[in-house]
Amino acid sequence: MSLPPEKASELKQLIQQQLSKMDVHGRIREILAETIREELAPDQQHLSTEDLIKALRRRGIIDDVMKELNFVPDSVDQELPSSPKHAVGFDKQSTFKKTNIDPTRRYLYLQVLGGKAFLEHLQEPEPLPGQVCSTFTLCLHYRNQRFRSKPVPCACEPDFHDGFLLEVHRESLGDGTRMADSTTMLSISDPIHMVLIKTDIFGETTLIASYFLEWRSVLGSENGVTSLTVELMGVGTESKVSVGILNIKLEMYPALNQTLSQEVVNTQLALERQKTAEKERLFLVYAKQWWREYLQIRPSHNSRLVKIFAQDENGINRPVCSYVKPLRAGRLLDTPRQAARFVNVLGYERAPVIGGGGKQEQWCTLLAFLCRNKGDCEDHANLLCSLLLGYGLEAFVCVGTKAKGVPHAWVMTCGTDGTITFWESLTGHRYIHKPTNPDEPPPAEQPKPLYPYRTIGCVFNHQMFLGNCQPSDAVETCVFDLNDESKWKPMSEEAIKSVCAPGATTSLPPFPPLCASTIDASVTSNEIEMQLRLLVSEHRKDLGLTTVWEDQLSYLLSPALASYEFERTTSISAGNEEFQDAIRRAVPDGHTFKGFPIHFVYRNARRAFATCLRSPFCEEIICCRGDQVRLAVRVRVFTYPESACAVWIMFACKYRSVL
Secondary structure, three states, X not given: OOOXXXXXXXXXXXXXXXXXXXXXXXXXXXXXXXXXXXHOOOOOOOOOHHHHHHHHHHOOHHHHHHHHHOOOXXXXXXXXXXXOOXXXXXXXXXXXXXXXOOOXXXXXXXXXXXXXXXXHHOOOOOOOOOOOOOEEEEEEEEOOEEEXXXXXXXXXXXXXXXXXXXXXXXXXXXXXXXXXXXXXXXXXXXXXXXXXXXXXXOOOEXXXXXXXXXXXXXXXXXXXXXXXXXXXXXXXXXXXXXXXXXXXEEEEEOOOOOOOXXXXXXXXXXXXXXXXXXHHHHHHHHXXXXXXXXXXXXXXXXXXXXXXXXXXXXXXXXXXXXXXXXXXXXXXXXXHHHHHHHHHHOEEOOOOOXXXXXXXXXXXXXXXXXXXXXXXXXHHHHHHHHHHHHOOOOEEEEEEEXXXXXXXXXXXXXXXXXXXXXEOOOOOOEEEEOOXXXXXXXXXXXXXXXXXXXXXXXXXXXXXXXXXXXXXXXXXXXXXXXXXXXXXXXXXXXXXXXXXXXOOOOOOOOOOOOOOOOOOHHHHHHHHHHHHHHHHHHHHHHOOOOOOEOHXXXXXXXXXXXXXXXXXXXXOOOOHHHHHHHHXXXXXXXXXXXXXXXXXXXXXXXXXXXXXXXXXXXXXXXXOOOEEEEXXXXXXXXXXXXXXXXXXXXXXXXXXXXX
């Protein structure tokens, strides 16, 4: 990294000042005289630079200078206040002097000082230096700030030693610029959401634990410093099983002028819990009453997928409306269709279940979904609905079934002109819904709906919940006039607001902001491409074939890959004519060209190659035999927020046709 001339001269000046202050020049002169006197042989006329540096190092001069200069990496990014803060990690010896902090704001310094009792990793062997091993990563979210720890090898006692500087402030009542005092902070009920992720040697992620840390005990501790032992519980079916313990230290900075008594803190927390429990109890009573009324309309309603509550990763039942909230992507995503593409490239994985017995239900909190980078269809639908609401659309999550009665969730938007659009969050596809009237005689040709949805039980967003009470729950005959109470039975918006509005209850996890991608698209594209070239060459060698790559042909494939991604994002095809023209020019008369594009949402080249070989078209290209065979491969990685990415690969070959 090169410095601009003015910075370089400033740095030289600082170093010169430090050397003068330590009288380094005088000490060097002394050591030089001593070395000449003691070590220079009579026949030698001069002392080499290497000899002098060795002498300085031996006497500790160089170490002393480096200690005094004390170069410290600047670990906190200078960002706009509205952007999410990325992982601000500090090592064991870190001090507040080393980081850019605003002395007029209040901070909570959270240190993770190791873990213990991760018994599942009791037999884990100690990783050898340089060996790839499974790792733990701790992700945190607090009041619009996101943090990520350094990955540590999985072990029974994982060596977590990270610090996170969390800014504590009020966002309302004009207090945003004032330093928060103890009383103000006691009223900030947002917990610190901690998510533990395990990444295996193949890069696959697993959600290990999700924990909400109540940090306000530090307000009643002496000197504003307290140490906690946090027991992490498993997720899903293992939510009652301990997975390990983290040692955590909390410290307020600047130190509090006055600490509250522990009794005051405990009383406040107890009151909040009591208030939340009462609101949740009243909503449950209302939901039961609403369900009884819904069943009285038609007994068959009992079999419809009307989902009022859903279990999160910790096994806690929460109203489905609390999983959705208008979410703005800042400058990370520009259009609703780009948002749909982002959600589509996040991985799909059903909640893990031990043994058989059907689908395990688990709707993840947004932080757990984003940190793991994959989730079930409900997680995708909730995120897409939240993003579309952020773009000002009237969006709802739909709960129903696909073919063969498989439960499914997707998203619906209602246009101001009454147009109903379905968005499939797992593929990014959009479908216009045109209902058919079951009472009318069928037209000569009944077009089959393009969408895969069969039945619909309910729709909801952050403010509304509506149960489908039409005679049939088939999607193709469904009328989406949500204001018609004879077709859609609504829940009270006030009741939903009492438990789902931001800040309504302390049990609601706040929504985290999206983080920009940390993947360098060009570097990653090159790495995957080089790995694929190697794999193809090895595969052909095993078949007794030689491999000749043509770089120019590989380069010509780039516009096609860009066009495919553009079409996935916008549903508009562009640039195909230029690509075809370039290929025609590159392939001489009497030669044949074959190309095979394929799309992945992961960056594992070996896994992608194995998948490609399963396609007869691709295998035909990779194993091509003939005269003057030239091979080409092009990889293009398109990055999205949260380090999600779309990976396009195209294999191609040209060869002389011999009849």
